[in-house]
Amino acid sequence: MSSVALKESKRVMELCNACRYCEGFCAVFPAMELRRTFSDGDLKYLANLCHNCRDCYYACQYAPPHQFNINVPKTLAELRLETYEEAAWPAIFKKMFKHNGLMVALIHIVSILFVLFVTLLFQNSNVILGTHVGPNSFYQVISYAMMVLPISVLALLLLAGMLMSFKNFWHLTGGRLSELKNIKAHMQAISDACQLKYLAGGGHGCNYPDDRFSMIRRKFHHATFYGFMLCFASTNVAAFYHHVLDIPSPYPFFSLPVLLGTIGGIALLIGTSGLLYLKLRMDPMPASKKNFGMDVSFIVSLFLTSLTGLLLLIFRSTPLMGSLLIIHIGVVVGLFITMPYGKFVHGIYRYAVLVRNAIEQSHEKT
Ligand code: SF4
Numbered sequence: 001m002s003s004v005a006l007k008e009s010k011r012v013m014e015l016c017n018a019c020r021y022c023e024g025f026c027a028v029f030p031a032m033e034l035r036r037t038f039s040d041g042d043l044k045y046l047a048n049l050c051h052n053c054r055d056c057y058y059a060c061q062y063a064p065p066h067q068f069n070i071n072v073p074k075t076l077a078e079l080r081l082e083t084y085e086e087a088a089w090p091a092i093f094k095k096m097f098k099h100n101g102l103m104v105a106l107i108h109i110v111s112i113l114f115v116l117f118v119t120l121l122f123q124n125s126n127v128i129l130g131t132h133v134g135p136n137s138f139y140q141v142i143s144y145a146m147m148v149l150p151i152s153v154l155a156l157l158l159l160a161g162m163l164m165s166f167k168n169f170w171h172l173t174g175g176r177l178s179e180l181k182n183i184k185a186h187m188q189a190i191s192d193a194c195q196l197k198y199l200a201g202g203g204h205g206c207n208y209p210d211d212r213f214s215m216i217r218r219k220f221h222h223a224t225f226y227g228f229m230l231c232f233a234s235t236n237v238a239a240f241y242h243h244v245l246d247i248p249s250p251y252p253f254f255s256l257p258v259l260l261g262t263i264g265g266i267a268l269l270i271g272t273s274g275l276l277y278l279k280l281r282m283d284p285m286p287a288s289k290k291n292f293g294m295d296v297s298f299i300v301s302l303f304l305t306s307l308t309g310l311l312l313l314i315f316r317s318t319p320l321m322g323s324l325l326i327i328h329i330g331v332v333v334g335l336f337i338t339m340p341y342g343k344f345v346h347g348i349y350r351y352a353v354l355v356r357n358a359i360e361q362s363h364e365k366t
């Protein structure tokens with residue numbers, strides 16, 4: 001049975017398909033124009049192709065208070081949230097998308113308390129509050145096995161959750177797995193994603209946070225995306241240093257893992273602060289209230305990950321190191337647990353629809 005969000009998306013897309021005024025704003029309208037009718041899968045695909053720039057809301061002559069009540073960004077945002085729930089793997093965790101903001105906050109608090117509890121089981125408070133310097137100093141507070149094994153298991157579960165959710169999502173939006181062999185489509189999608197091409201709108205940016213065109217959201221999104229990727233690279237380089245080169249942490253400031261982590265962490269702080277500021281200032285009319293908690297909690301979670309990581313770097317030779325290490329590991333554990341069941345999934349689903357869009361557009365040209 002169709003949900004309210006599906007029915008409303010169908011109504012809105014049918015009207016837009018007759019109007020077509022907004023076809024130059026983003027990828028949604030050209031994709032919509034390839035269809036005369038809309039299956040549930042088509043609508044879920046279009047909902048995830050929308051990146052909530054709001055250009056079509058402010059341009060629309062049928063937007064509220066018009067009786068047609070056309071509100072494309074809000075309608076597609078509500079359907080997007082439903083696809084996140086539907087595609088979640090394992091299915092039992094789809095409930096985490098309900099009251100997601102509260103759920104993510106609680107999981108982070110419990111994770112920090114859990115790491116503190118486990119550390120106190122093996123260490124006395126003098127060690128946690130002491131000063132430790134030199135090779136392996138972090139592991140004097142939390143042993144290497146206690147730090148790396150649970151996080152590695154969580155990372156594997158996270159990867160499995162992401163892959164299975166991606167597969168579910170691909171089916172939900174009407175895709176066949178064989179289509180994923182299209183290398184050209186992947187190259188196009190990677191290029192679009194790395195440039196955040198569609199956040200440039202028709203060339204003037206988004207109508208975000210209000211009805212004026214601006215590139216600011218794209219800039220903050222870029223800082224967040226590349227900051228996250230640099231932090232990810234830093235973790236992997238550090239693992240290479242430890243396991244392959246046999247150089248134990250902590251690493252000097254001018255070493256590759258620390259430089260990558262510092263630049264990435266600062267970019268992440270700037271990007272997430274900016275996105276949070278814009279979100280709190282945005283015009284609420286084109287927004288879905290149901291998505292607000294999920295969006296904010298993910299931004300705050302990334303902000304805390306970078307903030308605690310940078311504080312750990314600054315204070316690693318002081319008695320604050322032990323407490324900061326416990327908080328940072330707790331935040332990272334919370335982030336890993338919630339990633340497949342929160343706003344992070346928009347990254348992988350957006351990639352999926354960009355691949356599908358590239359396939360469709362190449363068929364259109366031939
Ligand atoms: S959002 Fe409004 S103006 Fe734009 S295509 Fe749809 S109906 Fe037309």
Ligand code: SF4
Nearest residue numbers: 026050051053054056
């Ligand atoms: S909000 Fe932006 S991305 Fe979404 S359909 Fe409208 S113009 Fe396209």
